[in-house]
Amino acid sequence: xxxxxxxxxxxxxxxxxxxxxxxxxxxxxxxxxxxxxxxxxxxxxxxxxxxxxxxxxxxxxxxxxxxxxxxxxxxxxxxxxxxxxxxxxxxxxxxxxxxxxxxxxxxxxxxxxxxxxxxxxxxxxxxxxxxxxxxxxxxxxxxxxxxxxxxxxxxxxxxxx
Numbered sequence: 001x002x003x004x005x006x007x008x009x010x011x012x013x014x015x016x017x018x019x020x021x022x023x024x025x026x027x028x029x030x031x032x033x034x035x036x037x038x039x040x041x042x043x044x045x046x047x048x049x050x051x052x053x054x055x056x057x058x059x060x061x062x063x064x065x066x067x068x069x070x071x072x073x074x075x076x077x078x079x080x081x082x083x084x085x086x087x088x089x090x091x092x093x094x095x096x097x098x099x100x101x102x103x104x105x106x107x108x109x110x111x112x113x114x115x116x117x118x119x120x121x122x123x124x125x126x127x128x129x130x131x132x133x134x135x136x137x138x139x140x141x142x143x144x145x146x147x148x149x150x151x152x153x154x155x156x157x158x159x160x161x
Contacts (some may be wrong), residue, residue: 018152020092024068024099027145033058038134047071047099075099078106083115093153100145101131125150 028047034057037043042050045064048071050056059067075095079086083094094115098106106112110127113119128150132143 018089018092020096021065021068021072023148024072024096025065027141030061030064032060032064049102072096072099075103078103082107082112086115090153093149096149097128097131097146100142121154124153128153 025046030046031044034042034044034050037047037049044050044056045059046068048056048064048067072095075098076091078098079091079094083091086094094106094111097111101109110130111124114124114127129143129146132146133139134142
């Protein structure tokens, strides 16, 4: 399925009270050339995993931002598909988690199951922070990101742009 970056989604991303795009840019950082991410996948820009058939060897920040918007739009699509009853703030938080861990991992995760089964906030949080580890150790940056996501999921956005 193709994902279109519609004007409505771009507007929503730009106007949402928590700027997820800037957040992703800040924690991913910009890499103009292909590199191997910690999970061993070829990656470029602001954390874009290069898929088979994509022929990207270098990007400028404008190109990388366009790809990031498309990737995050895809994550929003998946979050809405999996959780049609969540509000926009919760969808955005789940979308960021999907952007970070991939839809394959998310679809098998305890977070997905806990939200789907309408578990308590405490149960959802316990599953969510499991994604803050790398090689069975707390990864400070990942744990920070998981806590930001969960705060937004639980409380709605209290942070302005």
